[in-house]
Amino acid sequence: MALNSELKRVSEHMLALGLGALAHANWHANYMSIENSKWPELSVLQAAHAAEILIKARIAEEHPLLIFEQLPRSKVTDNFLEMKHLFESARTIQYSELPERLWATTGMKLENLEKYKSFGRLRNSIQHFAPPPEIDFSGETINFIFEVIDPFINTCWSLYAIDYNEDIDRHIYLIEGLVERGIKFLISPNCVKQLKHVDFDWPKNNREYEQEMKKRLALMGFIEQNSRHS
Template sequence: MNPVLEKIPDRILKLALGALAQANTHAVYFDPGNEHWEYMSVLNAAHAGELVLKAIIAREHPLLIFNDIFKLDDERSDGLDLEKLIRKGKTHSFEQLPKVLWAVTGIRTPNLECFDRLRKARNSIQHFCAPDDDDLRALSLEFLYTIIDPLLADCFGVYTIEYHEDPSVGYDYVVGALIAGEIRFTMPNDFDLSEIEVPKLLREASEDYRVWFSREVEKIGKIDLLS
């Protein structure tokens, strides 16, 4: 394979994780003056999702993310270079990516209903204005953790909770928001929390969520987090 092409999946994933860090931060943190973060969480979640799907597809072959590879050939050059791909390449649209992912890898994108809701919210925010009747932070977290989180964990061994933009703390407040929303997430083997009281948060959760959380921390030997 062309050495230039071999680097593309890692480059896409690096960008995806940057967008993911912003999406997590904008969906979880809220202070006066940053009300716009609610809208940015949707844009960044969609951006992260698009890039994660493309990174998975590109692992099979980088040119599979482009929807018309024949237009990349100017019939003069000896081979493709990155500049030409950036300048002339047109990738599959966000809406098409779940189908491309399945066709290329056999992987089904989870929770397509949420994917479609976030896609529509992203289009509205990006091209017109924000919808009034949605909890956009909750939508962003649902998208990140029911769709992107399992794909990242399964395909790259990456944990979504570990990417955020608050260097002063770990992922405690991200996890706190997920528990409050009863959103399931993938836990790394070194999962640990020190800034939030897990038992107190879980008391407000449903029995089903408490059982799930207990089972997951037990799997990784972190049952002490419940005491």
């Protein structure tokens, strides 16, 4: 099936959109708003949406039509298949089916698949029913971002989830929060540049986490001078 030039740019568009959604999810999950109490729940929706778009972006790199489960029939046009035909009658792969399509088209297996599935169920419960009680939505989002999205975008495009955040002082406050929670994350070169004078307050009683993150920092050329719990 022939494609026009607009369809050939689908993967680039989806990658940019997915990273934008990731930045929004990081912002809403790691910060608070006085005006809007729904930031934690919104972070779940945004992170799930980001993962969905980013996985589709990788699949679309193989061929843009692979992200669809239903395509227009040839009778809709005598020439090239155009974007408008997809808008009118095509249907994309659903969230729950994306890991299998990713594997079938690229050979990649999504890390922490059970986390991906459970987070999708959480997103659905928030979006279509009511937020489950006694759940730390921000915490669930942060875990999902750095256990599922972070390794995925790093493998696919050498990108780092820590670099996508709407806070103007991106890394410092975000990383302080992640360290406080004991969240393991991939260290980006840009991140190291902004952390030259940061004195990490490593969580107490979690030596394994501290050692692992220090190893990751060291591998990226970061030398910690004055750790408060070294």
